[in-house]
Amino acid sequence: MQTRFYGENGVRITHTAASDAAWLADVFVGLPPEKAQGNVRVETMKGCAVVRGADGRALFSEAQAPRLNAKGGFRLAFQTQPEECFFGWGEWFNAYARRSGQWKLEARESPAFLQGRQTYSTIPLFISSRGYACFLLNSRPSRWKLDDRKGILSVEVGQGPADYLLIFGRTLKEIVRQYTQWTGRPPLLPRWAFGLWVTAYPQESQDKVVELVREHRRRDVALDGVILDYHWEEKFHNFQFRKSLFPRPERLVEDLRQENVRLGLIFTPFLNTKNEPLKKAILNLAVRNVPAGLEKDDERDLEGYQQAQDAGYLAHPDAAWWFGRGGMFDFTNPAGARWWCARMEPLYRLGVAFFKNDDGEYLPKDARSAAGLTGEEYHNLYGFYYGKAIYEGMEELDDRRGMVYARSVWAGSQRYPALFLGDQKPTFAHLRATLRAALNLSWLGFSYWTADVFGLDGRTTPETHMRYAQWTLLSPVARYFQRPAAVDDTRSPWSHGPQAAASFQRYAELRYRLLPYYHCLGWEAYMDGTPMVRPLALEFEGEPELLEIADQVMLGPAVMAAPVVEGGAATRAVVFPPGKWFNFWTDEAMPGGERVEVRAAVDELPLFVRGGQWLVMGPAHRFIGDGHRFDTLEFHLWPPFEAELTFRDDDGLTRAYQRGEFTETKVTAQTRDGQVHLAVSPDVGTYRGMPETRQMTFLLHFPAGSTPQVVAEPEGFAVQAEGNCLRAAGAVRTRAGAEITLTLK
Template sequence: MSDGEITLGEDGGVVYHVLGEELRLEILFGPEPAQVLARYADLTGHASLPPRWTLGYHQSRWSYESERVVREIAREFRQRRIPCDAIHFDIDYMDGFRCFTWDRNAFPDLPGLLADLHEDGFKAVAMIDPGIKVDRGYDVCADGVEQDVFCKLPDGSLFHGPVWPGECYFPDFTSPRVRTWWGQWYERLLRAGFDGFWNDMNEPTIFGGKTFPPRVQHDFEGQGAEHWQVHSAYGMQMVRATKEGLDRLRPGRRNWVFTRSAYAGTQRYASTWTGDNFSTWEDLRITPAMLMNLGLSGMAFAGSDIGGFNGAPTPELYARWLTSAAFHPFFRTHTAKGTPWQEPWRYGEEVEAVCRKYIELRYRLLPAIYTLFWQYAAQGMPMMRPLFFEDPTDERLRAIDDQWLFGDHLLVAPALEAGMHAREVVIPAGTWYDFWSDEPVEGPCIISCETPLDSVPLFVRAGAVLPMGPVQQFVGEKPDAPLELHLFPGTAVSWLYEDDGESLAYQQGAFRLTRFEMHFDGAELVLRREVSGTWRPPRRPITIIFHTDTIYQVLFDDSPHFVLNNQVQLADDTWQVLRAAIA
């Protein structure tokens, strides 16, 4: 294995610098982007489906430093009716930054706190760093020394460097034995009630020197290596150790980890985010490109720190960031110590209302978004796709990085600049419907869309079946709520993927996959439906909503159904063919 870097030149050239004796290139042919990504996933590994709650809204800060503060944050979300699924615990929850501990003064009853959060529909996510404080009275350190799991220098002495707790040892995650040792320590945090984990500082980072000296020794799966040879993979091996440990401790569950550092193949173990950004319009502007590039690199379950980690966003910047991020795979606000509070209600009533509107929309779109995650896990397709996926031969589309496809059928074009009251939107070929007004637009074309603070230009492809659920305060709050199928007349194929959202039973066929194929000739809409898989959702009503002119007759398998306001109510979903006559 070798370490190296790629330099992309302004002239389009690519320069690859590599340290070591080996240069290996894998060339993946398409010709379509989707085919390239499918082959990349086959080569480096497919992501697993995450627990469904991770698709909701997450609230974080460095740090919510006490039980009292965490309870206040949770209470505000529920009282203000702003949906939220997860509260994150940054490093200050620990006892002196010692991993796998917690501060008994700030959190005197951590299990009780987490149980109460669960009762209110929240999940809890804890940060863990790789650095283990040099302290023989600290059980993780003492056991690590005894078990010989820490990285060493060439003379055999233990390598140590300063991080948050002070001087730290670092596990050698390139050793299978060490990965097993690391994974067992999560048991105490699981017993306390944590649901997910955040592996940070795992480039690896040390203060002053930035990272390990190049001659630090690694096991490297028994082959032996120096740090300069395995540096880029250290973070991936850490989250591998974490994920595999969680899978042993909680078998049959979807255990979720996200990571700051990654390498090709990390999607098998973790999701990610863009790291410590700034509260600037420039950082908001470059975020979509960063996330689309991560998706093209296999790490599609990614997001940014909404509002910026460093600094203080204006109310306008925070609102624009959150409304844009509602259409990102990972949806989390996070900010640094010493910055102003950055929850959705901190910027006045107008911004709070805007944030609530788009967080609610995110939850309504979860049936569609979860289906995108199935496509990612099964086929390597990112949820957030560059516009050139529509036509890879169109060079104009390759340069567009401020709007994107969110799955097969949604086109998102948010305002990303200060004071932007309108923006140009590139509409790809075909018919698209304005999500807010149902007005059709014929592409390819460029149109101007108004962008008041509460409006993100959003379009739906003709022929789409867009599944939507209810507004809910957390994932799973309303398991038997009606499922809405929004029909936008045209010709296309759509999918709806469903399962229990928590277990691994889907890997044995316990899922439900529905394929919709729509045809429309201007007068009659025909929708054919095919269902596979053994999982059955809770019994629920189905609402079919037609986004078109007046519907005057609807047949389900040749049986007529009553139509009111272009909607049809069904008691079950056993039908196979829908026919609708449009005035």
């Protein structure tokens, strides 16, 4: 057994020859140099590794000596405790806070009916409620078994190193922060990416794309992004717009630009050599995913395939996927990645803003990579390299913030930085499944994901339309799938009549009002790795009753959402963590540390705010323009009126923030002797286009039924009581700051 120490609380334990796979250097971009010793020590007892803290307490131990076989495989067994549960292993729809069970880590294309046993993104990394993370440094498919009766968590791998990294921390947040420091933290999204997106499925024509955008504008429903789905291009995958659908792509980009909407394109990693019309026809019959009139089109990219094959850029020459067969590209090949991005460049120059990476789960076992990986090693990693190549290719072209939106990911993919949770149906079972998958990913440092509004396909009812939108419109990225009316007329924001349309509008507007808050959470993820959406057990540690809750989430530190996940429900039970809580809609005080049955009308999401935490909001925009500035802000606070927030600002579009071009403003509240003191510090730092003045409104929310009053207005601020809320509004010069004292009557 070999041990190596990293930082103060990381230790790597190796029972075979250590892994020297190329992917380690690509994933661990911030791993510190090895140390002779850390804050933990490792000893061996009966062939098992035991890790102890400075006080001698066992923090982690193997339950059995490793079993190595003649074929190069192994089995590791870790000791578990009765109260212990585990999070992570990638994007799992069917399990959260595991205490028992068996599962296999092998990325698979996972349509809705298969998500009970497989998933798109599998990562051999878990976090224990006891305060450690374990990352198996072997990318091959692995089988895991958690036996709660024996107290053993075991893993079997057919080949490769028995090599794993442990990270310990005083808190679970500290572990997530340490892990993301070593594997990379998510960059800031372009600001517009926090707006609403839409994808037409199957893809419709240029005129209909533009008409859908204009319908949003006519109906006053916000929109910031359009993703063109399969069939936007002539052939898979020649990067050329299909003339029968998009005869004038330059005009398309300009028409969308005029409406302040950005264009995204779906990618597949295949260069097709075979059409397979029978498979295409069967799939189209089942899911209606081919535009009318294109059923028999020749979609082979024979020229691109031959170029890539001759140059050695293919990981596999003949792999199958939804729309045919062909060469699956090798994104570990630097020259190949440059070739791919050179074909992508004209699209980016045209004005395409981002790319959706689909179909990264099909790599056959007999594939090879330029990095020396076998097909089994490469399979689970494929989505990581797919995203890495395209994101870095975008960065090479200009200073815009790159945006890759992927279906399959791996450790480190949080750097590229967004993903979607695959293909769901608009059912309550799938609503619950997306919550589990999202929380599992949050534990592993992923901040930017979306559970598609209404799922991929399937008819909504008025109830599922409203309930699905209530949750998904507040996820970090929000995108809905629209179907042609002849296929399904229940998947538009305005489907199902006035109540459903008004409900969608309400939560879309709330999303845009929360833009400054989401921006703050994005900065927090970039600075220290804390995910935007947080499991309750991550935000409130040491509360056993919160460990297994997978149908309530924290949106940052201030907001808790409790989506209704059962059909026909007019109420739901909500567990309130310790502290002071208030109903976001009514300001009703809620009891911390208790379980309460709350009302939940069909058009209302149970949403709660945490006392003593700033919630910064803004106007309800219909789009987020390139010149958007945070020059109008509302700072909401519920008792106790003691809070501090660092608000960072930047240009919202470029990577200048990575070069230090941003500002920081501290906003504080303190209560002393019947007075609430509010302070805004002068901005520190600068960026191009920063506002000279911000219109700031402070709203102190007292419990429902209160009638707060102030003795006198502070200079420069207009103060008024609005029911149980005090509002103080005024202009604040960014280089001067402000101090406001409210003397309560």
